[in-house]
Amino acid sequence: MDPIGKSIRKLSGGDFEKRFEALIQDVLRDGRIQAFLTENKDVTRDQVERHLSDLFQYKKEWDNCDHCPGLDLCPNLMKGYQPSLSMQREDIQISYHPCQLKRRADERKRQASFIKSLYIPKEIVAVTFDDIDEDNESRIEAIAKAMQFSHETVPGETGRGLYITGSFGVGKTYLMGAVSNALAEREIESMIIYTPDFFRELKQGINDGTYQDKLDMVKRAPVLILDDIGAETMSAWVRDDILGALLQYRMMEKLPTVFTSNYDMNELEAHLSYTNRGGVENIEELKAKRIMERIRHLNEEVTMTGENKRRF
Numbered sequence: 001m002d003p004i005g006k007s008i009r010k011l012s013g014g015d016f017e018k019r020f021e022a023l024i025q026d027v028l029r030d031g032r033i034q035a036f037l038t039e040n041k042d043v044t045r046d047q048v049e050r051h052l053s054d055l056f057q058y059k060k061e062w063d064n065c066d067h068c069p070g071l072d073l074c075p076n077l078m079k080g081y082q083p084s085l086s087m088q089r090e091d092i093q094i095s096y097h098p099c100q101l102k103r104r105a106d107e108r109k110r111q112a113s114f115i116k117s118l119y120i121p122k123e124i125v126a127v128t129f130d131d132i133d134e135d136n137e138s139r140i141e142a143i144a145k146a147m148q149f150s151h152e153t154v155p156g157e158t159g160r161g162l163y164i165t166g167s168f169g170v171g172k173t174y175l176m177g178a179v180s181n182a183l184a185e186r187e188i189e190s191m192i193i194y195t196p197d198f199f200r201e202l203k204q205g206i207n208d209g210t211y212q213d214k215l216d217m218v219k220r221a222p223v224l225i226l227d228d229i230g231a232e233t234m235s236a237w238v239r240d241d242i243l244g245a246l247l248q249y250r251m252m253e254k255l256p257t258v259f260t261s262n263y264d265m266n267e268l269e270a271h272l273s274y275t276n277r278g279g280v281e282n283i284e285e286l287k288a289k290r291i292m293e294r295i296r297h298l299n300e301e302v303t304m305t306g307e308n309k310r311r312f
């Protein structure tokens with residue numbers, strides 16, 4: 001079959017020919033297309049002409065990706081998809097695959113549909129360290145430590161994390177949004193869990209049979225962010241069977257955990273000592289100490305102070 005290019009050229013005048021040639025040269029100048037042609041030396045000029053619109057589309061979409069405005073504003077033909085070129089039955093083939101942002105958003109949705117206490121409110125999902133103002137020294141320290149952690153941690157190699165303490169509204173959760181996004185830029189997956197909801201959810205999970213899967217998913221997160229630990233009602237079961245087991249696993253696997261809390265470490269230890277069983281208060285200081293030993297060993301305590309940033 002005659003390539004379309006040739007047929008059209010026969011039909012139209014020289015001006016078209018010039019424009020067509022310019023288009024071809026434009027496409028052939030593209031770095032990615034050049035790389036493809038270098039890898040596939042058998043590609044003929046006819047094939048390039050026949051697939052000119054595919055190649056043009058390929059170039060255009062990758063140009064979009066090079067100036068990515070974020071997934072929501074993705075201008076590609078299929079939002080969140082990038083083209084790739086391959087040779088199929090000795091012909092050029094264009095296909096589409098989800099980009100890194102799309103894959104991450106899908107993964108988050110998948111996890112969030114399963115784990116309800118997973119945090120993904122819009123206001124913290126998009127936060128970066130650039131958004132965070134350093135209005136006093138203790139904030140600067142917390143932000144600097146969080147930034148250093150986000151840039152340096154290697155899950156599986158070091159289980160070292162942080163323990164950010166500070167009063168209600170100073171911006172601990174907000175900061176965790178920036179941590180999660182900075183980690184994502186290094187392609188490190190993280191989960192921000194609202195701890196009181198998570199413990200409640202696990203309790204319900206015992207009845208509906210999802211307990212083990214939920215616990216497993218969270219305990220295996222490359223970086224786990226336990227937001228607002230200490231805000232939950234403590235029970236021996238939560239402390240020993242959930243928190244204790246989860247931290248034990250993460251310590252063995254060298255997976256870092258970041259905590260945020262209104263309590264400092266000493267206060268959290270006291271909180272973990274008091275449990276309630278059937279209306280009877282128990283004080284189990286030793287068990288609390290054991291858990292705190294793990295947390296103290298691996299997590300640096302950083303105090304964050306400042307004004308309450310909550311507007312309502």
Ligand code: ADP
Nearest residue numbers: 132133167168169170171172173174175309310
């Ligand atoms: P905490 O978790 O310490 O109680 P949050 O992170 O929830 O505090 O912050 C309280 C409120 O202030 C939230 O509405 C959050 O969006 C906002 N906020 C926190 N830090 C900042 C910041 N650096 N810049 C702008 N808004 C912020």
Ligand code: MG
Nearest residue numbers: 172173227228
């Ligand atoms: Mg918070």
